[in-house]
Amino acid sequence: MADERSVDSAACEVLDGCEDLVTSFDRASTLKACPIGAESLCCKVCYMGPCRLVGKNDRGVCGATRATVAARNFARSVAAGASAHSDHGRDLAFTLIAVAKGEAQGYRIRDEAKLYSVAGMLGIKTEGRSVNDIALDVGQEALDNFGRQRGKVSYLSRATKRRQALWEKLELEPRGIDREVVELLHRTHMGVDQDAEHILDATMRTAMGDGWGGSMLATDISDILFGTPSPLQSKINLGVLQDDQVNIVVHGHEPTLSEMIVAAASDPELLEYAESKGAKGINLAGICCTANEVLMRHGIPPAGNFLSQELAIATGSVEAMVVDVQCIMQALTDVANRFHTKLIATSKKAKVEGAEYMPFDEHKAYDSAKAIIRSAIDAYPQRGATRIPAVTEELIAGFSHEYIGYMQGGLYRNSFRPLNDAVASGRIRGLAGVVGCNNARVKQDEGITKIIRELIRNDVLVVVTGCAATGAAKYGYLRPEFMAEAGAGLREVCEAIGIPPVVHVGSCVDNSRILTILTQCATEGGLGDDIADLPAVGICPEYMSEKAVAIGTYCAASGAYVLFGVHNPVGGSPEVVDLIANGWMNKVGGGIVWEPDIDKLLELAFKHIDSKREEAGLAEYDPMRFGESGDRLIEALEKQLGQEQAVGLYTATPAAES
Numbered sequence: 001m002a003d004e005r006s007v008d009s010a011a012c013e014v015l016d017g018c019e020d021l022v023t024s025f026d027r028a029s030t031l032k033a034c035p036i037g038a039e040s041l042c043c044k045v046c047y048m049g050p051c052r053l054v055g056k057n058d059r060g061v062c063g064a065t066r067a068t069v070a071a072r073n074f075a076r077s078v079a080a081g082a083s084a085h086s087d088h089g090r091d092l093a094f095t096l097i098a099v100a101k102g103e104a105q106g107y108r109i110r111d112e113a114k115l116y117s118v119a120g121m122l123g124i125k126t127e128g129r130s131v132n133d134i135a136l137d138v139g140q141e142a143l144d145n146f147g148r149q150r151g152k153v154s155y156l157s158r159a160t161k162r163r164q165a166l167w168e169k170l171e172l173e174p175r176g177i178d179r180e181v182v183e184l185l186h187r188t189h190m191g192v193d194q195d196a197e198h199i200l201d202a203t204m205r206t207a208m209g210d211g212w213g214g215s216m217l218a219t220d221i222s223d224i225l226f227g228t229p230s231p232l233q234s235k236i237n238l239g240v241l242q243d244d245q246v247n248i249v250v251h252g253h254e255p256t257l258s259e260m261i262v263a264a265a266s267d268p269e270l271l272e273y274a275e276s277k278g279a280k281g282i283n284l285a286g287i288c289c290t291a292n293e294v295l296m297r298h299g300i301p302p303a304g305n306f307l308s309q310e311l312a313i314a315t316g317s318v319e320a321m322v323v324d325v326q327c328i329m330q331a332l333t334d335v336a337n338r339f340h341t342k343l344i345a346t347s348k349k350a351k352v353e354g355a356e357y358m359p360f361d362e363h364k365a366y367d368s369a370k371a372i373i374r375s376a377i378d379a380y381p382q383r384g385a386t387r388i389p390a391v392t393e394e395l396i397a398g399f400s401h402e403y404i405g406y407m408q409g410g411l412y413r414n415s416f417r418p419l420n421d422a423v424a425s426g427r428i429r430g431l432a433g434v435v436g437c438n439n440a441r442v443k444q445d446e447g448i449t450k451i452i453r454e455l456i457r458n459d460v461l462v463v464v465t466g467c468a469a470t471g472a473a474k475y476g477y478l479r480p481e482f483m484a485e486a487g488a489g490l491r492e493v494c495e496a497i498g499i500p501p502v503v504h505v506g507s508c509v510d511n512s513r514i515l516t517i518l519t520q521c522a523t524e525g526g527l528g529d530d531i532a533d534l535p536a537v538g539i540c541p542e543y544m545s546e547k548a549v550a551i552g553t554y555c556a557a558s559g560a561y562v563l564f565g566v567h568n569p570v571g572g573s574p575e576v577v578d579l580i581a582n583g584w585m586n587k588v589g590g591g592i593v594w595e596p597d598i599d600k601l602l603e604l605a606f607k608h609i610d611s612k613r614e615e616a617g618l619a620e621y622d623p624m625r626f627g628e629s630g631d632r633l634i635e636a637l638e639k640q641l642g643q644e645q646a647v648g649l650y651t652a653t654p655a656a657e658s
């Protein structure tokens with residue numbers, strides 16, 4: 001039944017309404033995962049194989065062991081994931097250069113302050129120079145990070161001093177982003193690197209080129225070009241699609257095109273054209289990480305997360321789904337063919353069979369965006385019956401790391417002090433990043449929502465990105481009112497600072513913002529002096545993508561303890577499982593553990609947070625230490641003393657500190 005597949009009532013409604021439509025939910029139940037590949041016991045890096053290392057076959061034809069094979073397979077996934085994020089960053093660097101040269105129609109530098117701060121960090125002179133000259137150098141320096149052969153990627157200098165020294169000692173500093181990927185593919189070619197630990201060290205270095213390279217520069221350049229996000233309000237879920245307007249869904253990852261589509265959607269000429277076809281307007285919505293990009297800068301409502309992509313089309317109300325790269329299901333063409341929906345592919349890198357191809361040219365971006373919207377409008381008269389679920393939810397999104405610092409002290413005293421103090425005193429037990437995808441092998445959003453709920457109930461402040469963020473938003477978790485679910489200590493701090501207990505920090509590439517936030521917590525002082533000291537965890541409950549394992553790996557290499565749900569992709573080699581969990585922990589202070597059981601995963605998260613509190617000599621976490629707080633304190637006192645006396649007492653006496 002539909003509701004076995006998703007906790008999202010809108011998703012279930014659409015699935016129930018189109019029983020003859022085959023979706024990823026159906027394919028996941030009929031298509032069994034290969035049990036040998038699932039455990040990483042299949043080696044296909046040469047043509048003597050594929051070798052299946054099961055039963056008595058504990059070596060491949062060449063003699064490769066299970067550990068070598070599992071480490072190689074994992075390494076290759078990380079290389080692919082890191083490549084995806086980094087190539088996205090590279091394109092943004094090209095766009096920045098084109099903008100600086102005045103060659104990119106419709107774009108401009110929106111956040112000069114951020115440009116200056118990034119230039120300063122990269123050691124680029126700013127004094128007496130024009131904005132465009134500085135932007136050109138920033139773009140060029142970003143590109144140099146890809147092709148650098150010696151030295152190290154620039155952004156490592158943003159890490160804590162201790163972390164930088166450790167990376168240098170362990171030779172984990174990525175030299176150039178591209179170089180690390182190429183070297184890792186070389187090392188995992190047949191008959192090259194055979195030692196699992198050695199392969200996994202190189203894997204960490206490659207992933208670092210993503211987290212502290214391609215992703216971090218993608219985030220910074222996006223902010224420079226399109227604006228650094230600050231909190232805004234919007235709505236989410238399939239109900240954001242409109243019955244009487246042209247619905248265009250932007251899906252994929254790179255904000256370059258979607259930004260322009262947002263701008264062109266309010267072009268009077270196009271609005272008039274839409275009206276001439278009988279529509280009341282042009283409605284934009286997002287899916288996947290593009291949704292997060294346009295949500296946090298423009299408040300464009302997401303229609304859903306990864307597993308909602310087919311369902312948006314199946315509402316019958318989408319004139320065009322515009323896709324670029326990554327996380328785009330090949331099955332979209334079949335679903336679109338069932339309706340009047342145009343599937344429009346726009347990236348030169350991604351030809352989508354059966355889709356209309358409208359290549360996006362950043363030099364003529366506004367014209368490209370207008371042509372795409374015009375084509376969508378043309379489809380409106382062909383729209384048949386629609387079934388848009390009446391399901392939406394309010395949300396607040398768009399907390400950049402800059403804004404989180406600002407919230408805690410304004411421009412005058414931008415800082416992480418209030419947050420660190422709250423963690424040190426135990427009002428906040430710890431910090432968690434809940435990130436990553438949906439996976440059709442597990443119930444959509446179930447892990448994401450359960451984990452976030454339990455974390456905030458137990459006073460853990462949660463930051464979210466990607467499909468975990470939109471997954472959380474669908475159930476009201478990004479509304480300020482969700483505060484009611486939080487533990488007393490967390491709730492009081494969130495009320496005082498003015499943040500929700502679940503903080504949306506962006507798309508998947510913006511996991512680099514989490515690295516920056518954690519580094520700022522560490523350098524602020526009071527919780528240790530490195531990410532590895534913090535009572536913090538990263539959790540990826542419903543991962544499906546190679547990018548997710550690249551993220552987990554760079555977070556671990558940065559000192560974070562990372563938990564993944566679903567299934568352990570290297571489970572066939574206990575040696576590799578141990579190396580990634582414990583070997584890395586001993587080496588870099590972070591590691592990855594896979595735990596499909598959500599309750600057990602939560603136990604591991606709390607255990608890690610509490611053990612880090614103890615190691616750092618912080619107050620032992622006690623949920624009752626500060627009693628009730630905020631409205632709940634008033635309620636409790638009112639019950640005890642009656643309203644008048646209670647309010648008098650509450651306003652006269654601040655909650656006891658100990």
Ligand code: NFS
Pocket residue numbers: 288289306326327436437438465466467468508544545547548
């Ligand atoms: Ni990231 Fe997962 Fe894809 Fe974004 Fe969503 S599936 S690894 S969250 S859209 S990249």
